[in-house]
Amino acid sequence: MSLFVVEYTYTPETSSLRDDHRTQHRGWVSELVRRKIVRSTGPLADGHGALFIVDAEDEDSLARVFAQDPFAQENLVAKVHIREWTPAMGEFSE
Template sequence: MPNFAVEYTYAPQHAALRDEYRSAHRHWLGESHAAGVVRMAGPYADGSGALVLVAADDRQAVADFLANDPFAEAGAIAATRISEWTNVFGPFGG
């Protein structure tokens, strides 16, 4: 199954909104990781966004999946970039 790198960009003015929904967002990520959909996830150290590696059939499946993220539902994400990613070294194929 293909992997997709998802880059979230966070707007500083939505920090309080992300704080409010962070627990639900991480719960959703955790369940999705346990189900094998989210391969790895985490925020950038500078707080500007996050990287999520998603296993899915295609880009539309990723977009549909991400629509269920509590951050997305709350409007806490300023921008989302989805790129198919080829693993050369590491645990996710290759």
């Protein structure tokens, strides 16, 4: 498995719709955390996106997983950026 960083970018226009689907989104994320696929996640402080640290085989399989997010299925994510990450120090480097 490799570690990846997934970055969501949101637009202000979808804010109220994200509120409508937040419970389903958080349920989906919670299941990925339970399965140890998502190692850490949270919204960006400015409200314009979120970050996920994820264990996955490869970028393509990860993109398929994130396509199942209720936010993605409702077209509430303006951009998804997936990058493989090689932590050099700290908790995720061990």
